[in-house]
Amino acid sequence: xxxxxxxxxxxxxxxxxxxxxxxxxxxxxxxxxxxxxxxxxxxxxxxxxxxxxxxxxxxxxxxxxxxxxxxxxxxxxxxxxxxxxxxxxxxxxxxxxxxxxxxxxxxxxxxxxxxxxxxxxxxxxxxxxxxxxxxxxxxxxxxxxxxxxxxxxxxxxxxxxxxxxxxxxxxxxxxxxxxxxxxxxxxxxxxxxxxxxxxxxxxxxxxxxxxxxxxxxxxxxxxxxxxxxxxxxxxxxxxxxxxxxxxxxxxxxxxxxxxxxxxxxxxxxxxxxxxxxxxxxxxxxxxxxxxxxxxxxxxxxxxxxxxxxxxxxxxxxxxxxxxxxxxxxxxxxxxxxxxxxxxxxxxxxxxxxxxxxxxxxx
Amino acid sequence: xxxxxxxxxxxxxxxxxxxxxxxxxxxxxxxxxxxxxxxxxxxxxxxxxxxxxxxxxxxxxxxxxxxxxxxxxxxxxxxxxxxxxxxxxxxxxxxxxxxxxxxxxxxx
Numbered sequence: 001x002x003x004x005x006x007x008x009x010x011x012x013x014x015x016x017x018x019x020x021x022x023x024x025x026x027x028x029x030x031x032x033x034x035x036x037x038x039x040x041x042x043x044x045x046x047x048x049x050x051x052x053x054x055x056x057x058x059x060x061x062x063x064x065x066x067x068x069x070x071x072x073x074x075x076x077x078x079x080x081x082x083x084x085x086x087x088x089x090x091x092x093x094x095x096x097x098x099x100x101x102x103x104x105x106x107x108x109x110x111x112x113x114x115x116x117x118x119x120x121x122x123x124x125x126x127x128x129x130x131x132x133x134x135x136x137x138x139x140x141x142x143x144x145x146x147x148x149x150x151x152x153x154x155x156x157x158x159x160x161x162x163x164x165x166x167x168x169x170x171x172x173x174x175x176x177x178x179x180x181x182x183x184x185x186x187x188x189x190x191x192x193x194x195x196x197x198x199x200x201x202x203x204x205x206x207x208x209x210x211x212x213x214x215x216x217x218x219x220x221x222x223x224x225x226x227x228x229x230x231x232x233x234x235x236x237x238x239x240x241x242x243x244x245x246x247x248x249x250x251x252x253x254x255x256x257x258x259x260x261x262x263x264x265x266x267x268x269x270x271x272x273x274x275x276x277x278x279x280x281x282x283x284x285x286x287x288x289x290x291x292x293x294x295x296x297x298x299x300x301x302x303x304x305x306x307x308x309x310x311x312x313x314x315x316x317x318x319x320x321x322x323x324x325x326x327x328x329x330x331x332x333x334x335x336x337x338x339x340x341x342x343x344x345x346x347x348x349x350x351x352x353x354x355x356x357x358x359x360x361x362x
Numbered sequence: 363x364x365x366x367x368x369x370x371x372x373x374x375x376x377x378x379x380x381x382x383x384x385x386x387x388x389x390x391x392x393x394x395x396x397x398x399x400x401x402x403x404x405x406x407x408x409x410x411x412x413x414x415x416x417x418x419x420x421x422x423x424x425x426x427x428x429x430x431x432x433x434x435x436x437x438x439x440x441x442x443x444x445x446x447x448x449x450x451x452x453x454x455x456x457x458x459x460x461x462x463x464x465x466x467x468x469x470x
Contacts, residue, residue: 089455090448148451152458153372155422157444170462171374180373187421198419206421234374247374260466262376281425285375 065096073101073140078126078133080118082111082143085162089148098145110175114143114163117181117221124182124217125189128305129312134188141185145175154180156187169241170261177236178221183214194318201323203284208291209315215250215295216308226299226307232256250296253289269293271324271360290359291327297355298348306344310334310352328361363396366429367457371442373422378461398453404430405437407450412441420444426454 073079079101086096098111105112118141125131133139142160151164154174161184163174174180187210190196196206211233219229233256234247245257253267267289268275275286299307313334318326335352338344356362367380384392399405423443430437446454 088448089451090446149455150459151455152374152376153422153424153443155373155420155443157420157423162443167459167462174373183373184422191419195419198421210421261462262374263465279370279377280375281371285371285373 067096067098070097070103071100072097075140076138077101077140078122078138079140080115080122080143081140082114082118082145084108084111085144085147087146087149087165095144108145110145110163110165110173113173113175114145114161114181117175117178118143118161118185120178120221121182121185121213121217124220125213128220128308131189131312134185135192139188139192143175143181154184156184156191158191161185161188166237166239169239171237171242172239174237177218177234179214179218179233180237182217183210183233186210186213189213190315193316194322195320196318196322197320198281198284200282200284201287202321203281204287205291205318205322205324205327207284207288208295209311211248211250211288211292212295212311213308216304219304226296226304229304231296248285248289248292250292253293267292269359290324290361293359294331294352294355294361297358298351301351301355302345302348306348309343310338310348313338324361328356331356332362363399364429364431365395365399365457366427367461368427369424369454369458369461371422372424376424376458376462378458378465380457380461380464382460395453395456398456399430402450402453403447404428404439404450404453405432405435407437407439407447409439412439412445412447424454424458428454428457 072081080099081097081101082099083095084098098108099106099115122133122141125133134141144160144162145165147162147164149165150167152167152171154161154163161181163180164171166172166174187206190206190209196202196209198206214233215229215231219225222229230246231251232246232249235245237247238245241261242257242259245259247256248265248267249256253269254265256265256267258264266275266286268287269289271290274290275283277283277286280286295307295311298310310331311334314327314330317330317334322330332349332352335344335349339346339348353362363384365380365382365384367378369376369378382395384395387395420442425440425442426446427440428438441450
């Protein structure tokens with residue numbers, strides 16, 4: 001078993017630098033060596049973080065600035081609009097439009113990452129699934145980057161994506177990983193198809209479809225097949241303290257992380273271990289492990305792109321309050337129809353049933 | 363002041379808790395927290411002021427429950443990243459950070 005990481009006290013940022021300085025220089029009689037060493041380490045990290053933030057802030061225009069030559073694409077053209085929140089919380093509009101569709105690279109890495117990954121998501125949905133953007137009507141993609149200070153999250157708010165820069169220790173910038181951007185955009189796709197209610201089993205399915213198309217698009221960008229993919233979600237946003245960890249594993253739910261910062265991955269890989277909780281909207285990020293494993297098993301058999309066709313077809317049939325049993329029913333139904341149409345190989349219906357059986361859903 | 367903070371969800375499904383009596387914190391840290399409580403205006407907020415701002419269900423937002431008790435002055439609110447007033451966000455950010463620190467200390 002892998003040993004847990006040794007804990008070193010970290011006083012990053014919430015203790016003011018002058019206190020850290022005093023602690024680091026205090027005499028042995030007042031503060032023990034372990035604490036002084038921790039204070040010295042934190043002071044170094046704190047200085048580095050402040051320096052990085054200053055560089056980032058210098059690159060990013062202030063709230064409401066207008067950048068010459070940068071224009072939002074016309075509505076309904078599936079164009080990308082990347083805005084900076086300029087490290088502010090909430091929505092005091094106007095945010096600054098940093099890059100519109102077709103605009104050149106900026107000096108801001110988060111802006112460029114959101115723009116590039118957003119484009120890859122749009123193109124994959126269009127070219128492989130025939131979908132015209134989030135709502136299938138050419139809805140523009142709106143990405144808000146640099147939300148707040150050290151915000152450890154990215155989310156879909158019903159109309160757009162918002163990304164934090166991460167705290168720099170546990171998580172880095174959330175735009176960095178294409179599967180995160182694809183995951184968030186897919187929440188929009190789900191909203192505009194079957195609109196799965198974001199709680200309990202339908203919420204777990206909502207999360208599942210975002211993980212599925214996050215992985216599908218990540219593999220497409222990397223030119224991978226099901227057999228060379230890592231099947232990890234969010235491994236690209238892990239900070240130095242969690243290097244090598246991930247948020248979720250579709251291959252082996254429950255093994256993505258085990259560390260002293262965020263605990264142990266609670267995802268089940270079988271319906272008999274369904275996780276009942278009042279947290280996380282009834283465990284939507286936890287129980288998604290069960291259908292995630294089904295997608296992995298089917299993709300390993302027929303290939304990721306073929307499996308994606310079945311899942312995309314299923315997404316359009318589910319009721320908003322779908323439970324896992326509905327998912328299993330419509331998944332096998334889609335597999336059968338697509339087999340009959342010749343879009344997936346003969347035997348796919350059986351492959352899907354075997355995968356569902358593996359997790360207790362058939 | 364007694365502060366009870368609970369947060370769950372987010373893309374990473376971070377489940378965080380922070381429970382503290384500011385009288386028992388080092389002065390510097392207590393002052394930092396109390397100053398953010400004051401600037402957030404949380405005691406003036408009502409649960410009915412916190413409404414959904416979006417057309418669809420937000421996904422991957424953090425969900426929060428925050429309870430504060432300062433003598434007779436008590437407040438309990440539930441909200442998420444989309445519905446939280448911007449004035450609360452700096453306080454939430456600090457509470458998340460403190461909770462994460464405390465979590466890592468509990469699991470050496």
